[in-house]
Amino acid sequence: MTSLTDRYVAATLRTVPAARREEIAAELRGSIEDMIDGRAAGGEDTTAAEREVLTELGDPAQLAARYADRRLQLIGPTYYLAWWRLLKLLLSFVPALVGVVAGLVQATDGDNVGGAVGAGIGAAIQTAVQIAFWVTLVFAVLERTNTKLDLPAWTVDQLPQDRPERQITLADAAVSIGWLVIFTAYLPLQHFLSFVPARAGDGHLPILNPALWSFWLPFLMVVLIATVGLEIAKYRVGRWTLPLVVTSAVLDLAFAIPVIFLMQNDRLLSPELVARFDWLSQPDNLDTVATVTIVATIVIVLWHFAESIIKLRRTAA
Template sequence: MTSLTDRYLAATLRTVPAPRREEIAAELRASIEDMIDGRTSGGQDTAVAEREVLTELGNPAQLAARYADRRLQLIGPTYYLAWERLLKLLLSFVPATVGILVGLLAATDGENVGGAVGEGIGTAFQVAVQIAFWATLVFAVLERTNAKLDLPEWSVDQLPEDQTGRQITLTDAAAAIGWLVLVIAYLPMQHVRSFVTTTADGDNLPILDPALRSSWLPFLIAVLIATVGLEIAKYRAGRWTWPLVAVNAALDLAFAVPVVWLLLTDRLLNPEFVARFEWLGRGDNLDTVTTVAVAGTILVVLWDVVDSVVKAYRNLH
């Protein structure tokens, strides 16, 4: 665990111009140490003095803006940082999530897969624009009307942990676990709500072969749950280790081998789902889709295994 001063410096230097980082780091560290020494010389505890000095210096984002001569102001400076944090958070997942859902729904309702992809991308862009506009408008009104939000004051407890040398960040782990949870939830749910319906009466049409419910589907779900555990272990370790590489490779193969076998033997997809889309029955379209899916699965597994091996090897050198 690094000191609060190291974490404060890291948070400050993150957004200052790269050519000036060493200079600013040396200057700021010296100033902090002098301020701490001035307090400890009077008998104050070092840890307490450090917290008080950093608290007086204030939010590192504001200090970095002063060093970079960058104005933190949209309409006014009061809520700029709150607006920036909220906007980054919303834009990090909302447009992509909505775009993917819209694209999937469009793909299940028509035969033009390329058009569905375009519709998903277009929707994601529109959502991003709407989020940026309305969030900015709301904060602009708050600034102009001098509204009081009573936001909590910044404190040193909000400093991020030092990420130096960490390969797996909290954002990476959260994104991977979130995606796995969605897949785990959808696999059993698609039997009752797949978002695909029959053309005759509009009943739900499972995407996967219903026969898998009593055979391979529980196994695949168990592998995905184990993969969630692996993601947690990776985050706790902070980096790839050889035991984690071995477990990752085993789980990749445990999921990919059955999926590839089921694809090649036409046992993965529900026959009624295949019949629902006429273009799958034309010529060699189904064989082409199967080949692409198998090749994609193999490539993803190879990339994941090789990537983990390379990162674990770098940790030793």
């Protein structure tokens, strides 16, 4: 077997239950080998025969669905994979891009940063909903009307490159640790050097309440440092495990609960920062900023927890 067959088998096994992967791998490799031997016996070149056999077997995602007895159908089987791949691609960047643009436009149109953040989040959510609706509707119509799209046929050249069976790569770990280190370092740095100048132009105003240095800010820094340790442990293991999921959830809550509590009680932001901006010193606007921060914190924690559970199930399925 060559690396081409190995890549095909790996791509097929990626979405089948873990308990059946060895059985399916042996069966699939045996079938591929028999088909190649049959073609080679007829005088065909082995390398060319392998490519033709894998092309004949088709898209690994479809083959995996047959092995797992899973229907690739929401609107219909014909264009399911094309619909799913296009939807994932668009949702991966378009809502975020629209949200950032909408937030920047709102911020430049007035002096309400809280409103700008809310406008950006709202625009991103609306865009995601619109994309999901219209893309699904278009493919549903194409499916029901039997419209031929003449999409290019799947070929073995589309197989992903060989990669180790890891859920957590070095690049993923490096990015996560990098952001955590930067964020941890900025907690004390923002007290002396923030992006908010004082009214008199003499120095900068701290973003977070200096009174929190008595306990909460050191506590949050400890949580962030512990999270760095978790990222290192995740990389060494290479995949999510139940202890890692539980530890991650505990650390997320240890960070999120104080942030929510302090923001809800108007204790997170520096009083000098609030007084610096007229719009922020107004109770309604400050409540808006608090609400957006709390909702964003909850969404991030839930998203991270759901992602870890999904990856754990893929490992243990």
